[in-house]
Amino acid sequence: MSALLTITDVNKSFGGLKALSEVNLSVEQGSVHAIIGPNGAGKSTLLNVLIGKLIPDTGAVMFDGVSLLGLQPHEINQVGVSRVFQTPEIFGELSLIHNVIISTLASRDGAFNLAFWNRVDEDAEITDKAEELLADVGLLEKKDMISSSLSRGDKRRLELAMCLVQQPKLLLLDEPTAGMSRADTNSTIDLLKRIGEERGITKVIIEHDMHVVFSLAQKITVLAQGTPICEGKPEEIKGDPRVQEAYLGGAHL
Amino acid sequence: MNAAIATASSKAQPHAGEAPPNKGADLRNFAIFAVAILSMPLWLQPLGVAYPAFMQKIAIFGTLAIGFNLLFGLTGYLSFGHAAFLGVGSYAAVWSFKLLSMNAVPALIFGTLFGGLFALAIGFISLRRTGIYFSILTLAFAQMAYNLAYSVLTPITNGETALQVVKDDPRVLDAMFGAVGTSSAPVPNLFGMALTGDAGLIGFYFCALLMIGAFYISMRIFRSPFGMMLRAIKTNQQRMRFTGLNPRPYALAVFVVSGMYAGLAGSMMAVVDPLAGAERMQWTASGEVVLMTILGGSGTLIGPVLGAGAIKYFEVKLVEYNKTKLGEIFSFLPDSISDAVVSVSSLFVGGGWHLTLGLIFMLVVIFLPGGIVQGLGKLTSWVRRRTSSSNSASSKSADASQPAE
Amino acid sequence: MDAVIIQILNGLDKGGAYALIALGLTLIFGTLGVVNFAHGALFMLGAFVAVSVNGLLSLESVTLDPTKLTPWGTPAEIRTKLAEEWFGTFGTTLIDYSVPVSIVVAIPVMLLIGLIMERGLIQFFYKRPHADQILVTFGLAIVLQEIVKAIFGANSISQSAPASLAGTIDVISGVAYPTWRMVYFFFSLTVIGAVIAFLQFTTFGMVVRAGMADRETVGLLGINIERRFTIVFGLAAIIAGMAGAMYTPILSPDYHLGMDFLVLSFVVVVVGGMGSIPGAVAAGFILGILQSFAAMEAVKQYFPGIDQIIIYLVAIVILLVRPRGLMGRKGVMET
Numbered sequence: 001m002s003a004l005l006t007i008t009d010v011n012k013s014f015g016g017l018k019a020l021s022e023v024n025l026s027v028e029q030g031s032v033h034a035i036i037g038p039n040g041a042g043k044s045t046l047l048n049v050l051i052g053k054l055i056p057d058t059g060a061v062m063f064d065g066v067s068l069l070g071l072q073p074h075e076i077n078q079v080g081v082s083r084v085f086q087t088p089e090i091f092g093e094l095s096l097i098h099n100v101i102i103s104t105l106a107s108r109d110g111a112f113n114l115a116f117w118n119r120v121d122e123d124a125e126i127t128d129k130a131e132e133l134l135a136d137v138g139l140l141e142k143k144d145m146i147s148s149s150l151s152r153g154d155k156r157r158l159e160l161a162m163c164l165v166q167q168p169k170l171l172l173l174d175e176p177t178a179g180m181s182r183a184d185t186n187s188t189i190d191l192l193k194r195i196g197e198e199r200g201i202t203k204v205i206i207e208h209d210m211h212v213v214f215s216l217a218q219k220i221t222v223l224a225q226g227t228p229i230c231e232g233k234p235e236e237i238k239g240d241p242r243v244q245e246a247y248l249g250g251a252h253l
Numbered sequence: 254m255n256a257a258i259a260t261a262s263s264k265a266q267p268h269a270g271e272a273p274p275n276k277g278a279d280l281r282n283f284a285i286f287a288v289a290i291l292s293m294p295l296w297l298q299p300l301g302v303a304y305p306a307f308m309q310k311i312a313i314f315g316t317l318a319i320g321f322n323l324l325f326g327l328t329g330y331l332s333f334g335h336a337a338f339l340g341v342g343s344y345a346a347v348w349s350f351k352l353l354s355m356n357a358v359p360a361l362i363f364g365t366l367f368g369g370l371f372a373l374a375i376g377f378i379s380l381r382r383t384g385i386y387f388s389i390l391t392l393a394f395a396q397m398a399y400n401l402a403y404s405v406l407t408p409i410t411n412g413e414t415a416l417q418v419v420k421d422d423p424r425v426l427d428a429m430f431g432a433v434g435t436s437s438a439p440v441p442n443l444f445g446m447a448l449t450g451d452a453g454l455i456g457f458y459f460c461a462l463l464m465i466g467a468f469y470i471s472m473r474i475f476r477s478p479f480g481m482m483l484r485a486i487k488t489n490q491q492r493m494r495f496t497g498l499n500p501r502p503y504a505l506a507v508f509v510v511s512g513m514y515a516g517l518a519g520s521m522m523a524v525v526d527p528l529a530g531a532e533r534m535q536w537t538a539s540g541e542v543v544l545m546t547i548l549g550g551s552g553t554l555i556g557p558v559l560g561a562g563a564i565k566y567f568e569v570k571l572v573e574y575n576k577t578k579l580g581e582i583f584s585f586l587p588d589s590i591s592d593a594v595v596s597v598s599s600l601f602v603g604g605g606w607h608l609t610l611g612l613i614f615m616l617v618v619i620f621l622p623g624g625i626v627q628g629l630g631k632l633t634s635w636v637r638r639r640t641s642s643s644n645s646a647s648s649k650s651a652d653a654s655q656p657a658e
Numbered sequence: 659m660d661a662v663i664i665q666i667l668n669g670l671d672k673g674g675a676y677a678l679i680a681l682g683l684t685l686i687f688g689t690l691g692v693v694n695f696a697h698g699a700l701f702m703l704g705a706f707v708a709v710s711v712n713g714l715l716s717l718e719s720v721t722l723d724p725t726k727l728t729p730w731g732t733p734a735e736i737r738t739k740l741a742e743e744w745f746g747t748f749g750t751t752l753i754d755y756s757v758p759v760s761i762v763v764a765i766p767v768m769l770l771i772g773l774i775m776e777r778g779l780i781q782f783f784y785k786r787p788h789a790d791q792i793l794v795t796f797g798l799a800i801v802l803q804e805i806v807k808a809i810f811g812a813n814s815i816s817q818s819a820p821a822s823l824a825g826t827i828d829v830i831s832g833v834a835y836p837t838w839r840m841v842y843f844f845f846s847l848t849v850i851g852a853v854i855a856f857l858q859f860t861t862f863g864m865v866v867r868a869g870m871a872d873r874e875t876v877g878l879l880g881i882n883i884e885r886r887f888t889i890v891f892g893l894a895a896i897i898a899g900m901a902g903a904m905y906t907p908i909l910s911p912d913y914h915l916g917m918d919f920l921v922l923s924f925v926v927v928v929v930g931g932m933g934s935i936p937g938a939v940a941a942g943f944i945l946g947i948l949q950s951f952a953a954m955e956a957v958k959q960y961f962p963g964i965d966q967i968i969i970y971l972v973a974i975v976i977l978l979v980r981p982r983g984l985m986g987r988k989g990v991m992e993t
Contacts, residue, residue, distance in 0.1 A: 051495070077497030089495070091488040102485050105478050106497040114506060116479035119276060123478075162496065331789045382977060385693055385788050389928050390977055393970035396921060400970075405963030536921060540796060547793055600808050608808065611800030618794040619782065 004029045004170060004202050005050075010059030012045055012226075019045040020056065020226045027170070027204055032196055034205040034213045037223035038247050043206050046223070047174055050204075051083055052076045064169055074111045080169035086178050088155035090162070092148030096139055099147055100130035100161050107166035133161040137191065153184030157191065164195060173205045177212050189215045214238070222246060279472060286555065287465045294454055302569055305457045306525075311562050312460035313521045316467045318545040318557030320514020323471055324507055325543070326552035327480060329487035330383070333539045334375060334391030337398040338512040340534035342368040342519025344402075344409065347416045347529045354426035355418070355439045357448055357459070357524045361517060368516015369509050371398075376508035380501060383490075395536055402531035415530035441524045449525055456525050463521060464558075467514060472554055474510070483507050515542075544614050550626030559625045564610065571606035575599070660833055665950045667829060671839040671908060673946020674846030675701075678901035679923035680930060680938035681853060682894030688870035688933030689890045692780055693788050695795040698920025699802040700895050703771060704764050704902025705911035706806055709815050711760035715741050715753045755820045757907055764899045772895025776888045784887075799916060807913040817906035824907075838907050845904055849897060850939055857935070866890055870933055925973040931986020941984055945969050 003026040012020040020042050027033045037043050048054040049061060052071050061068040066079050077083075091099050104126050109115065121127060134140045137157040142150070147158055156176065163171055176192065177185040189212060196203060196216070207213050213220060214234050221231045224246035230237065237243055274282075289296075293311070297303035321335055342364035349360040379390040402410040410416055420438050427439075440449045448456045474480045482503045485493045490500050523529055532538070541564070549560025576599050583591045583598075601609045621628050683697045718737045726734040741749035752759060779798065783791045818824060819838040826834040857863035869883055902911070909915070926945055930937030951957060952968040964971075976983060 072499070073494040074497050074499045077495055083495045085495075089489060089492040091485055091492060093488045094484060098481060098484075102481055102493075102498070103496050105481070109478065111497055111499040112502040114479055116474045116477045118478070119473075119476045120478050120481055121275060121476070126478075162492075166497070329789065331792065378974065378978065382981060385792070385932075386928065386977055386981065388792065389924055390974060392921060393925060393973045397967040397970045400966035401963050404966050537917060543793070543796075600805075604812075605804055605808050607800055608804035611797050611804060615779075615794055615797035615801065618790060618797060619779075622790065 002029050003027060004064055005204070006060075006062045007046075007049075008060045008062070010046075010049060010056045010061065012049065012054060012056045018226055020049070022227055023059070023223075025221055025228060025231075027202060028219070030200050030202055032203045032205065032216055032218045034207055034217035034220045035223060036207060036210075036213055036220060038208070040225075041223040041246075042226040043208075043223055044174075045226070047172065047206050050076075050172060051081070077106070077166075077168075078111055081172060082163035082166055082168035082170070083172040084156070084159055084163060084174060084176055086175045088152070088159045090147050090155055090158050092146075094147060095144050096134060096147050096150075096158055097127070097130055097143040099158055100133055100165055101126055103162040104130050104133075104165050129165060133165040134158075136164070137161045151184070152180055153187060156180070156184075156188055160191065160195070164199070164201070167199075168201060171201050171203045173203060173207075175207055175209070176205065177207075177209060185209075185212065192216055279476065282554075283469060283472060286468060286558075290461050290465055291458070293461070294457070300566070302566060305454055307565065307569055308457045309460045309521075309525045310565050311558075312457065312464040313518050313525070314542070314545060314561035314565060315558040316460075316464045316521065317515055317518035317542050318549070318561045319464070319467050319471045320511045320518070321542045322546045322551055322553075322557040323474060323483075323514070324511035325546060326556075327475075327483035327487060328504055328507060330380075330504060330508070331388045331543070332379075332391040332508075332511070333388050333536055333543070334379075334395035335511070335515050335542050336534045336536065336538035337375070337395035338368040338372055338515035339519040339522075339538070340398065340402065340529070340531065341371045342516030343523045343529035343533055344416060344519075345516070346520035346523035347418060347527060348409075350418045350424075350441060350523070350527055351416075351422040352425065354424055355441050356426070357441050357443050359426070360441065360524060361463070361520045364520020364523065365513045365517045368519060369513035371516070372509045372512020373505070376505050376512070380504050380508060392536055392539075395534060395539055399531060399534040399536070402534055410529070410531055412531070415528045418527045438527075441527055449527070460521050460525065463517065467517065468554070468558065474507075475554055479503070479506070544610070548614060548617055548624050550624030553623075553626045556624050556626045563625065567610060567613075568606060571602045571609055572604070574602035660830070661954070661956075663830065664833055664835075665954060666947055667833075667835050667839070668953075669947030669950035670843040670943065671846075671946075672949065673943035674843050675901055675905050675919070675942075676923055676926045676946050677939045677942025678846050678849060679898055679919055680926040680942050681850060681935060682897045683923055683927045684930065684933055684935060684938040685853075685866075685890055685894050687927070688935075689866055690780070690784065690887050692783060693791045693795070694780070695792050695920060696775070696799040696802065696916075697795075697894070697898060698916035698918070698923065699799040700768065700771070700898035700916070701902040701905075701919050701923075702803065702806065702911065702913065702916030704768060704899030705906050705915060706810060706902075707764045707767055707899060708757050708760035708817055708903035708906045709810065709911060711763050712753075712756040712817060715739070715749075715756050715759075717741075719743060754822075757817055757819060757904065760903045761900050764903045765896055768895045768899030769892045771899075772892035773888060775895070776891035780891060781884070781887070799920065803913045803916055810913065812913065814910035814912035816910040819907035842904055842908060846901070849900060853893075853897065854935065862886065862889070922969060925969055927983075929973050929976045929983055931983030934983065934985040937983055937985030945972060948972060 005025075005027040007023055007025040010020055010023040011018070023042075023046065025035075035043055035046065045054065049056050050068065052068060052073050052075070055069060063076075064080060068076055068079075068081075071079075091102065094102075101120060105113070105120075108126070131140060131143065134143050137160055139154060139157055139161065142154070147155065150158060173192070177188050180188065192203070193216065195201065203216075205213065205216060217234055219231070220234055220237045221228050222237060222240075222243050223229070229242050229246060230240055232240070290312070293308050294303050297308065302308075317335070317339060321332070325331055345367035346360035346364040349363045353359050375391065375394045379387055379394065382390060403412055418438050440447050442448055443459060446455065448459055474483075482493075482498060485496075485498065486500050486504055493500050519529075519533070522533070545560035545564050546557045547560070548563060549558065550556025576595055579595045579598055579602070580591070583594045585591075586594060599605070601612075617624055623630070679697060679701050682700070683694060686692055686694050686697070717740045719740055721736050721738070722733040723736050724733045728734050739749065739753060741752050743749070745752065775798070779794065783794060819841075823837045823841055825837055827837050827840065829835045829840075857867055865883075865886060869886070902915070905911075922945075923942075926941045927938055929945065930939070930941030948968055949965070952961075952965040958965060
């Protein structure tokens with residue numbers, strides 16, 4: 001298997017504080033890769049580097065042959081990276097179907113398209129695709145509802161539908177079950193699993209809920225104090241003393 | 254915003270929202286709109302305002318508000334600078350009358366074009382910021398334009414005297430085609446057909462057709478992928494970026510379109526009355542179009558036109574009233590009471606009509622943020638509930654966008 | 659050199675007015691999170707408090723004196739100002755000092771107006787979008803100015819400074835400067851100083867400053883922030899009102915005054931940085947002084963029309979280069 005995403009020697013510090021130091025990471029094509037670590041380990045800094053919000057001081061981030069450094073968020077999406085947020089980010093004032101249609105249009109027509117004359121609802125290619133995705137995540141019967149009125153779990157499903165309709169090469173999931181009830185968490189895990197198997201999309205999950213991580217991930221990287229301390233299959237990570245150290249005793253910042 | 258479409262089927266499934274209007278419904282609504290506008294000379298008769306000057310105003314301010322609504326209603330960017338585009342449109346149109354031809358067509362083209370160019374320049378800078386900062390930037394640019402029009406730019410704007418068409422203007426195109434010089438300043442025409450002066454209703458129909466066209470384009474934008482992206486800007490720019498869309502060019506594009514609408518409205522003003530003054534550009538004039546759009550219902554198709562009509566109607570009607578007229582109205586009351594009522598109510602009419610406007614506007618923002626359109630939607634759903642009260646237990650109200658779970 | 663000093667002096671009184679209005683605006687932004695487009699109207703109301711006080715003090719009693727006849731053979735009217743009738747020479751002084759005296763009246767009146775505005779309207783808009791806040795306060799501003807127009811008419815009403823302060827003083831040799839403008843400058847400094855001291859040294863001020871820095875946390879501490887909001891709004895209304903009352907001898911007020919100052923003071927707030935009190939004060943004076951420099955012939959010669967646009971130009975440049983303004987904090991009102 002080849003690497004879809006490679007992070008090489010990335011360093012980032014804020015003032016004197018080193019948030020990431022010498023991070024090296026590679027995500028295999030088609031894998032589900034979790035990045036875990038205690039609070040302050042640098043997970044969100046790493047994520048922000050991946051999505052173009054932060055530019056690292058040194059190092060390289062290569063995605064499918066393209067450097068992600070210095071790209072705008074929309075450019076990063078256009079090269080094939082979709083992102084799910086910690087709190088679901090959706091177009092709250094719009095209906096579910098419009099949410100997915102916008103996403104579909106973005107992947108077909110690019111970052112800017114001045115199509116002001118044709119009707120969206122007559123574009124069968126777009127609407128069919130959007131409806132298909134809503135059906136896939138189980139929200140089709142709610143398609144004309146205003147999306148801000150959905151439950152947290154359903155908002156997450158909608159957000160996933162918006163990402164999946166773009167057929168991304170890489171899906172970034174930032175604590176996909178944060179703030180969810182147990183039932184919502186489990187159904188989200190099931191959905192992610194099913195989607196993973198059906199579509200074979202590479203996923204990077206940033207998470208600290210171990211239940212979620214061990215249910216989904218095929219490979220886990222543990223970050224502590226801004227640097228990866230170990231990497232391996234879930235069963236290897238579970239027993240690794242360094243991980244327990246980082247989570248229980250470590251964290252001296 | 255949903256109130257606009259809330260008049261559609263109320264038999265939808267209990268927890269689903271409204272399906273968006275389809276092409277047929279849109280065409281029907283557009284036809285109704287066009288007929289309603291063109292028949293204004295008939296149905297405004299009983300209201301006492303069926304004269305050309307008033308109806309032209311509706312068409313002009315309707316166009317302006319439709320354009321403003323494309324920006325504010327869809328993207329949520331609140332511009333306080335639209336009067337500047339209106340003014341630029343007027344100046345460009347009058348210059349077209351002076352230099353090229355009294356034909357309205359080039360005047361409208363230049364007015365729209367310059368409105369758009371001006372918006373491009375201002376929008377390019379202002380859209381670097383969002384929210385209140387954007388509003389202040391547009392306000393600052395518009396005030397600069399206004400102040401300059403009164404001072405250094407007097408050679409172009411003719412300052413306080415306003416730019417006017419005079420007999421001796423060059424008008425190269427007219428001269429080329431041998432239009433006869435008249436004794437007084439000529440009037441705007443449409444390939445020889447006079448649009449003002451004795452033209453009667455022709456000027457109104459001309460403006461009305463322009464507004465109907467403007468409305469149709471706005472409708473296309475509302476239903477288009479482009480329009481959908483504009484709504485996305487208003488709702489969640491963060492999600493938009495991470496969905497692979499760049500909000501900046503979308504916002505700039507609609508800002509320019511909106512400026513072109515204002516430029517068109519400004520040149521329509523010049524067509525029905527060929528002069529352009531700087532007072533048109535003052536920021537309170539920008540405030541007026543904001544009032545119209547909100548009052549009618551921002552983000553809806555018809556709202557801005559309703560708002561423009563309502564405000565202009567109030568203006569005409571309330572200004573007409575004075576103490577004597579009020580005295581007649583309240584003469585049925587005992588003298589002492591009548592006097593008190595008259596003196597209080599006279600505050601709200603005549604020159605004080607702005608007070609009424611301000612109060613109505615506040616009430617709308619507080620209680621009816623969706624404006625007249627939302628009010629009508631509530632009214633129809635209330636009526637419907639009354640009429641179908643027998644099976645009301647099963648069918649929910651028309652605004653069924655409430656959360657289900 | 660003298661010319662430069664004169665221009666700086668000329669900018670001070672205007673700068674003082676800008677700073678005072680912007681101070682209240684930014685206080686309301688920072689604590690309540692409300693964009694108040696009716697703040698110019700508060701300044702205007704303050705000016706008309708001064709007009710009213712002068713009007714009341716100048717009320718006259720008319721008596722007929724049958725012993726003296728007018729040239730037309732009717733008994734002469736003797737008009738006595740009530741204040742003089744009741745208080746004698748003190749009354750005369752009172753009339754002469756009507757503008758400063760009006761401040762005493764302006765404080766309770768403006769406080770009352772501020773409280774009514776906040777309780778009756780603004781409090782319902784804390785959680786509404788900024789656009790709604792702008793719109794509703796814009797409507798309120800129209801209503802207030804129309805009420806003033808209905809009562810006082812559309813023409814501007816001139817007010818005079820006390821006779822002893824009406825002349826000019828030599829600031830440095832040969833540079834004459836209107837005394838009242840100097841008074842206004844020191845008045846604005848005093849008020850600004852008092853407000854800053856109040857915020858700095860009282861418990862109440864401490865809570866308000868904490869609220870400006872981090873509103874949510876202060877709310878979580880169980881401090882009743884809402885009641886303090888009301889007081890802050892009242893305070894801002896008082897500042898604007900006093901600023902307006904004292905400004906009347908410099909610029910005769912009309913009902914439009916508020917709208918004119920509103921735009922300028924918003925620009926001042928933005929330049930200073932939303933929610934920053936020192937920023938508002940500094941920007942107020944800087945812009946006032948810049949404006950008076952731009953009005954110099956020597957400057958206008960090279961940049962025609964610069965006096966008309968300087969403030970807006972500065973605002974645009976600041977917003978683009980330094981989006982948070984001179985002293986603004988990150989993330990205030992950026993969405």
